[in-house]
Amino acid sequence: MPETARKALLVVNRQARNGSRVPEAALNRLRAGGIALMEADPLEVAVSIDKAREAGCDCVIIGGGDGTLNRAAPALARTDLPLGILPLGTANDLARSLGIPAVPVEAAAIIVEGHHRPIDLGEVNGVPFFNVASIGFSADLARELTADAKKRFGTLGYALAGLRILARMRPFTVTIEHDDKRKVLRTVQVSVGNGRHYGGGLTVDLDARPDDGLLHVYSLGVQHWWQLLALVPALKQGTQGRWRDVMTFATTACTVETRRPRSINTDGELTGKTPASFHVVPGAVSVYTRPPS
Numbered sequence: 001m002p003e004t005a006r007k008a009l010l011v012v013n014r015q016a017r018n019g020s021r022v023p024e025a026a027l028n029r030l031r032a033g034g035i036a037l038m039e040a041d042p043l044e045v046a047v048s049i050d051k052a053r054e055a056g057c058d059c060v061i062i063g064g065g066d067g068t069l070n071r072a073a074p075a076l077a078r079t080d081l082p083l084g085i086l087p088l089g090t091a092n093d094l095a096r097s098l099g100i101p102a103v104p105v106e107a108a109a110i111i112v113e114g115h116h117r118p119i120d121l122g123e124v125n126g127v128p129f130f131n132v133a134s135i136g137f138s139a140d141l142a143r144e145l146t147a148d149a150k151k152r153f154g155t156l157g158y159a160l161a162g163l164r165i166l167a168r169m170r171p172f173t174v175t176i177e178h179d180d181k182r183k184v185l186r187t188v189q190v191s192v193g194n195g196r197h198y199g200g201g202l203t204v205d206l207d208a209r210p211d212d213g214l215l216h217v218y219s220l221g222v223q224h225w226w227q228l229l230a231l232v233p234a235l236k237q238g239t240q241g242r243w244r245d246v247m248t249f250a251t252t253a254c255t256v257e258t259r260r261p262r263s264i265n266t267d268g269e270l271t272g273k274t275p276a277s278f279h280v281v282p283g284a285v286s287v288y289t290r291p292p293s
Helices: 024-032 042-052 066-079 093-097 104-113 137-144 147-153 155-166 225-237
Strands: 006-012 035-040 059-064 083-087 116-124 127-129 132-136 172-178 181-187 189-193 215-220 246-251 253-258 263-266 269-273 276-288
Touching: 006 042, 024 035, 024 104, 035 042, 035 059, 042 059, 042 066, 059 066, 059 104, 066 083, 066 093, 066 127, 066 269, 066 276, 083 093, 083 104, 104 276, 116 132, 116 189, 127 132, 127 263, 132 137, 132 276, 137 189, 137 263, 137 269, 172 215, 181 215, 189 253, 215 253, 215 276
Parallel strands: 006 035, 006 059, 059 083, 083 276
Antiparallel strands: 116 127, 116 276, 132 189, 132 263, 172 181, 172 253, 189 215, 215 246, 253 276, 263 269
């Protein structure tokens, strides 16, 4: 057995879609790579991470989905401990953005290799997010999509909930300010992306990267449900900015105001209401990834 080179705080969300059956092969791969595992309660993830360095941990390994990672983000930024990801959730958008394999044992091998790099965090009203914060359709989707539906149906659950929301979708007015510009728009969704992927297969922007120091913003100015359906292929590819009814820009900070308070969806969780103030925090968290080729 190799000499232990690293000690990791292991946080596994057993409520995540695949969290109840964490592959033993992935944990064995970590141990065989010289990583001693100290498991913590996922309900106390922030407290556990804050104490991890005092406990002699060199890194944090999280088995779960984007919601679990989102809840860990503030503590990860505070402690500056590298993050290893075992994708066990429904969408696993951050893992996809970073090129981390969906197969847990392969993701574990990347952690063992030990290469990590800094990525940015987005923040909205003081709440951090790795992937995307949205107002409008996606926030309604987060409210509609229960944890049970995500666990039972996976990414299909997003589609089923989305179809229900389409029937009652209505445009609303937003005021967006950024870089000394002010825009008043009718929209069904405003999304502010820090990462590249979100929503179980959608792409923020073709050029978005989680380490580019920018927020990539788009507003969907469609009026009818069928127009939004027609946009889906472009949303998957990140080319929605080419559509006439879509406004896009990149910035380091912006604000979004609505006539009445609207929910904000950060990485799949409802975490606040508008008005919303966004900014990027460059290089806030370091994550184990494949080394550059």
